[in-house]
Amino acid sequence: MVGIYARVSTEEQAKSGFSLDDQIRECRKKAGTNEAVEYIDDVSGEFLDRPALSKLRQDVKDGVITKIVCLDPDRLSRKLMNQLLITDEFDKRGIELVFVNGEYAKTPEGQLFYSMRGAIAEFEKAKINERMSRGRREKARQGRVLRDFQIYGYSYDSEKEQIVINEAEAAVVRLVFDLFTQPNELVQGINGIAVYLTNKGVPTKRGASIWHRQVVRQMLMNEAYVGRFYQNKWNTEGMLGNKFRQDDEKVRMKMRPKEEWISLPCPSIIDEAKFEHAQRLLKESRRRWAGRSLNDYLLSGLLRCGSCGNTMPGRKARHWGRDVFEYTDVKNTAGAKNKGCGRHVRCEHLDQQVWETVCAWLNNPDEIAVAVEEKTETPYEQIEMERLQKELERTKTGRKRLLKLFAAGEEDISEEDIRQELKELKEKEEKLIQRLNELQEQTKLQSDSEYSRSLIQEAAEYYLSKNPDSLTFEDKKELIRHVVREVRVFEDSIEIYTF
Incomplete structure (x- = not known):
């Protein structure tokens, strides 16, 4: 045949x-x-x-x-x-x-x-x-969008080769950002937004009836909504054959160096301040909205020890034969980098102190300007970045000394020992640089005092629209998280950092 x-x-x-x-x-x-x-x-x-x-x-x-x-x-x-x-x-x-x-x-x-x-x-x-x-x-360098990238909130004008706003979808995008960044009674967190859109019958970009939390998360992270859209950002070379390859042999998509990205015109749907605030909430969401434990804590995910820098989750402890709820920086987890300095504070005392401060701001939002100015002079991020910079300089100096010894061929130190030391210092340097970049990114996302006041104003309107005495535990918890970024606990005082 x-x-x-x-x-x-x-x-x-x-x-x-x-x-x-x-x-x-x-x-x-x-x-x-x-x-x-x-x-x-x-x-x-x-x-x-x-x-x-x-x-x-x-x-x-x-x-x-x-x-x-x-x-x-x-x-x-x-x-x-x-x-x-x-x-x-x-x-x-x-x-x-x-x-x-x-x-x-x-x-x-x-x-x-x-x-x-x-x-x-x-x-x-x-x-x-x-x-x-x-x-x-x-x-792309001529400003032409090559294809329809299927971005929710936008349509593709094939004649002009440009991205244009789809008003019906853009309204949903604005709703998603409002639900995520403003206090409300409709949803809680990314998963709540996905369920809300599904229940309302809002179709996804491809017409599906069910929204997944990852789709909502990608929307909240998409820079196109503030007018930043790039082509030539990802290197997909060799990926075409992935459908014929085993999982361990598939070619992964890689991000190109930023200087190779090509910026293209894209109309914005969300204002920059709200978008940056959403990025901050996303970065801290895992800590701030952690899964529920056996006991709920008002300030869970917001506390940090002012001395050692450890976070302070809530726990139930035994004190003189009775159960006591407290926040502590002690880490009992195996492999914890910092075991903590042993600070612990009764939940009821700290909860009341923070809630009274937040209530004072909500009743008089103008006071937030003073609070913001006071707490942004030497924030934790700035202090930590200075420490990391010094540690990084020491590490680089140590590497230079070892390299000199290696080049000089010192007989007292074996080549294997020097290589091992160099490897450890290199790994330490990479971790320090990674942590420094993370903190610099957090600092870059700091909203200005004007936007902080607008956040307080939104929370205040929500707070004052209800009877303060009728606020539930969840209401208080959500209000605090829309106002407070972090609470640093010292021996005799606390410092509250706002957005």
Whole structure:
């Protein structure tokens, strides 16, 4: 039985106009018979694992096919190594392999010619990819959006090649940011927003009826909503063949250096201050909205020891034979970097102190200006960054000294010891830089005092619209989290940091 193999990919058909029908017709002429089995792929020839080619190889192995006709060697594969692998597989089983464009001879000269054609085909494929990538980058530099990126809140104007606001979806985007950043009785957290949108019957971008929390989270993190949209941000080279690869062999998407990103015009839906506030809440959400424990604590996720810097979660302890609820910086977890300095404070005392302060702000929002100015002079982030900078300088100095010893070939210290020390210092330096970058990012996201006052005003309106005596524990907890960023606990005092 004769087998006809044909393959064409989108870019090849657009370039040469040689369609699958053309290939099959020419192959049938070459075969000289209409009794042939057709094996057709419409995917890139860069990959060996293709549905029709795999079926052809299996049929050859089973003895169903005895002759194969193909238009050209590069239809089998665009990679020379794969071409040689396939033809060798067919040769071992005595299969006659015939090409429409040129003959395949099992001679040294024929093998050389075949290999040369394969190398040229592989080079041509690489050049096609390079030209297409360069063309896309040039269009992006001209301010043209290459395709519809399916961003919720926007539509794609294919004539102007621009992103435009979809007003119906933009209203949902604004609602999501309001629900996440403002006190309300409708939802709590990202999962609550997803459930709310699902219950309201709001469709997703692809028309699905169910919203997932990860979709909402991605919306809240999307810089396009404040007019920052980039192309050439991600390197997806080699990912096209992932569907044919095992999980551990799949090529991962990588972010390109920022200087290679191409900024494109994008109309904003959310104002910058609200977006940055949402980013801060997202960074702290895991700590601030941690899963419920057996006992609920009003200030859970907001407290930090002013001396050692450890967080202070709530716990139930035994004191003189009775249960006592307290916040403590003591860490009993195995491998904890800092065990804490042993500070513990009764929940009822600290809860009352913080709540009374917040109530004073809510009753008189103008007082927030003074609080913000006082608490932003030397915040924890600034103190910690200064400490990390000094530690980083010491680490770099230590590495330089070891490198000098290594270069000098000091006999008292073995080369292995120096290498180990250098490795440890390098790892320490990387961790310090990572932590420093995180704190710098947090500092960058600090909202100005004007926006802090607007947050207090929103919380105050919500607070004053209700009877203060009727506020539930959850109401108080949510109000505090919309006003307070962190509470630092010292021996005889506390410091409350706002957004």
